[in-house]
Amino acid sequence: MLTHALKRKGLSLDEVAEMLDETSQELRFSRQLLQAAMENVTQGVSVVDAEMRIVAWNRRYLELVGYPEGMVWVGRPVAELIRFNAELGELGPGDPEALVQKRLAHMRAGSAYNYQRTRRSGRVYSIHGQPMSGGGYVATYTDITEFKLAEQALLEAKQGLEERVEQRTHELSQALEAQRAAKQLAEMANASKTRFVAAASHDLLQPLNAARLFASALESRARAHPELRELAARIDGSMRAAEELLNDLLDIARLDSGALRPEITSFPIADLLEDLRRQYAPLASARALRLAIVDCREVVRSDRVLLRRIIQNYLSNALRYTERGGVVVGCRRRGEELEIAVYDTGPGVADHERKRIYAEFSRLDQGSPWGEKGLGLGLSICDRLARLMRHRLTLDSHPGRGSLFGVRVPRDSAARRTQRTQAAPPPMDPTGLRGLRVLCVDNDGPILDGMEALLGTWGVPVLKARSCSDAVRIAAEEDIDVALADYHLGDGLDGIALLKQLQEAHGAGLPAALITADHGPEVALLARSAGFPLLYKPLRPAALRALLGAFRRRPRKLSAGGNR
Secondary structure, eight states, X not given: OHHHHHTTOSSOHHHHHHXXXXXXXXXXXXXXXXXXXXXXXXXXXXXEOTTSBEEEEOHHHHHHHTOOTTOOOTTOBHHHHHHHHHHTTTTOSXXXXXXHHHHHHHHHTTOOEEEEEEOTTSOEEEEEEEEOTTSOEEEEEEEOHHHHHHHHHHHHHHHHHHHHHHHHHHHHHHHHHHHHHHHHHHHHHHHHHHHHHHHHHHHHHHHHHHHHHHHHHHHHHTTTOHHHHHHHHHHHHHHHHHHHHHHHHHHHHHHHHTOOOOOOEEEXXXXXXXXXXXXXXXXXXXXXXXXXXXXXXXXXXXXXXHHHHHHHHHHHHHHHHOOSSEEEEEEEEETTEEEEEEEEOSOOOOGGGTTGGGSTTOOOSSOOTTOOOOOSOHXXXXXXXXHHHTOEEEEEEETTTEEEEEEEEEBOGGGOOSSOOOOOXXXXXXXXXXXXXXXXXXXXXXXXXXXXXXXXXXXXXEEEESSHHHHHHHHHHSOOSEEEEESOOSSSOOHHHHHHHHHHXXXXXXXXXXXXXXXXXXXXXXXXXXXXXEEESSOOHHHHHHHHHHHHHSOOOOOTTOOO
């Protein structure tokens, strides 16, 4: 442009000068803009040309690397700067000159690099190098000390967390192991308790059964003596209370052991209610209370023994707390269920007491007008048995007027009987049993003596046998009308096997019943499968008298070799 201007060709000199001045200003502006940009970035920046001389840098670069004042200028060989850092140990261990040549060779080769350097001050830099297209190198320096500290803190926290997790896992494992050991000990203790209860129940109920038999015999013989009759009645009441308490405790033990499993079958409810009527009618009569059982044709699905226990507890409580009036047992259809309810004219239950009456050992404030006291387990047992069979309990009460305690049981419509169940005739008068010869088999002498004393008041001769061999011998030598055998005989055969043997010898029509102090469902199932009526110890005289009366009315089928 200057040549053209001097030859006065093309642009004038003023125009060229003006153009050059504008271009120079633009270059200065671009350089200032680039310098401002470099000075305001957070990274340090350095530029090395193709001859390995530093040609540009920013203030952040000098701050990060820490060169002394005046050490860096344009055109200074970068090898001198690298050597300065190597001699200070900033490039790591090794010969400083070897470290310098290694870095220079890497830069001349035009290889990109990215690494982290920890300086002696503890600061950590991330250095990224990138070759330029025309030769040279651009390097950026970033202070990542805070990031590394946070990373280290996270690693330590993670390691600490892992250690705590491992420690907690170990502690949890130890706790679980201790819990398993404690559970095993508890299960062993519970199993031991269950075995003890099962083994002790028979021995506990045996003397109580004998005492009730003697008390009933005494009451029968003391009718002509008012003072003795009152005493006998008190003894019988005490025996009955002890029996109920013992039965409650045995039920609780069986429920706690978890061994009680319901056996759901279909059966007519009328048979169960009639059995309860025979059991509790004498007690209601003695207390001048009306006891009514409303006939029902329905067939239900439940465990017969456990459902009987629920209604029995309801009846026992109703007769215990009702002073005047009566007790009614009736059934109502509730859709697919049958509600079996016990109505009484007792004191009733207040609203605020309805929840706690189902708790164990919970008793209401009002006492029994008959002086009886329980442990407060009856309704708790009802609740647990109902939940075990998936039945629902119901309650409706009006304080001062009476209560309704019920249980809802599934109906079996397909097996519903088409005709009304015939109620069994009322218990016979004791004189109607006179002359009936009964073989009683029990390995406990006082039990046999008590049976002899009680049946003797009814005019019933008793043939006593303390073993299976004695029973077989007596049955072969004597005429017998009824056989009553305890389940646990202790000489090889149980009561069921003995009764079957006696029926084989004297004809299948020989009336026979099983007596046991074992209230578990297994014995009840065995007796029902064998077709023998079952009576539980302590024996209730009314139930025994009703059974003997039913046997007396049954026609007897004799075998070909029978005695009668």
